[in-house]
Amino acid sequence: MNNNADTVWLEINLGAIRRNVQRLAKISGKPVMAVVKANAYGHGLVEVSKAVLKGGAVRLCVARFEEARALRMAGIDAPVLVLGFTSPEHAADAARLNISLALFRHDAAFAYARVMASEREPLKLHVKVDTGMGRLGLFPDDVAEFVNQVRVEKNLFVEGLFTHFACADEVQTVTTETQLARFNRVIQDLASFGFRPNIIHAANSAAALKFPQAGFDAVRPGIAVYGLDPSDEVTLPADFEPALTWKTRITSLKTLPPNSGIGYNARYVTRGYEKIGVCAVGYADGLRRRLGNIALLHGRRVNQVGGMCMDQSMYQLDNVPDVMLGDEVVLLGKQGDERISAEEIGRSWGTNNYEVVCGLTARVPRYYFDE
Secondary structure, three states: OOOOOOOEEEEEEHHHHHHHHHHHHHHHOOOEEEEOHHHHHOOOHHHHHHHHHHOOOOEEEEOOHHHHHHHHHOOOOOOEEEOOOOOHHHHHHHHHOOEEEEEOOHHHHHHHHHHHOOOOOOEEEEEEEOOOOOOOOEOHHHHHHHHHHHHOOOOEEEEEEEEOOOOOOOOOOHHHHHHHHHHHHHHHHHHHOOOOOOEEEOOOHHHHHHOHHHOOOEEOOOHHHHOOOOOOOOOOOOOOOOOEEEEEEEEEEEEEOOOOEEOHHHOEEOOOOEEEEEEOOOOOOOOOOOOOOEEEEOOEEEEEEOOOOOOOEEEEOOOOOOOOOOOEEEEEEEEOOEEEOHHHHHHHHOOOHHHHHHOOOOOOOEEEEOO
16 A cells, blocks of 8 residues: 555545445435535544545535645635634634634624624524533524524624534433433424524434434534444444544564563563564654553454554564564454554553544555545
């Protein structure tokens, strides 16, 4: 996949991402608003955005205005929604670039109104409701009055209404059902004033799979787009495809005598003559600095030994007799009949698959293919 010169790299199958979007649309029966924030969960913002649009996504969702602007600078003209807070200083640019903004603060609404009063293009807004996440959003009882205030402002257009589920990826459903009930009441409150936004959306990946009643006008999946499970409790159907493989190479190979310390602070000491391979990957690339990491070499699991370095890591290779310098090592993905998943890595690191892929740093080259 690479030119044999790189010592650590990512391979990303855009075809898998495209098909995952199509599967989500089929399962939910709704258009897909694909979440591509955080560099598309580490997969690459621009390339992934093009792939999800080819897969039929109707809108891209990012966390920050800077991400939306980067999409426009890359020539992507599809509808974009910024899910987080956007400073009023960016409001006019957002309108000119046809970027929709989330709105959940009274002061921001008034500031947007002041900025947009002299502008020619309207600013599109999606009002966010806090139905139980305790994060961003207006309380449900305040939404109808707030929306009515915003709607009369010049050049402010309430295009959408949305919320976010806190526990859709759990076995228990009570919390999500409660949030849904609150959100539906807000929709009813707005209807009583004769208003319904063009786009109502709520379902994240887990809800798109589990709660068809949360589909509304579109679903808003993130992690599932990349073929990764929303949680250990809510997993993807078997036909979803993980899109990312993380690889490195053996850059040094030696047999060390007994009682040899490996790495900083000699956190591993050889018990006999041991074959130790060095790979050019470390915590500056996104590999967690901990004991117990594993990798695949010649289709076999090998253990990382010694302290993790910024740019290097060492592996015990006695069970791979035919290893050679330059051999490919898989840190995340499949090699032969073995696979290391982002979910497995997340569990071993005491976190989740989201953090694993989002932590892959910018210095790691990304190579794209479509098959």
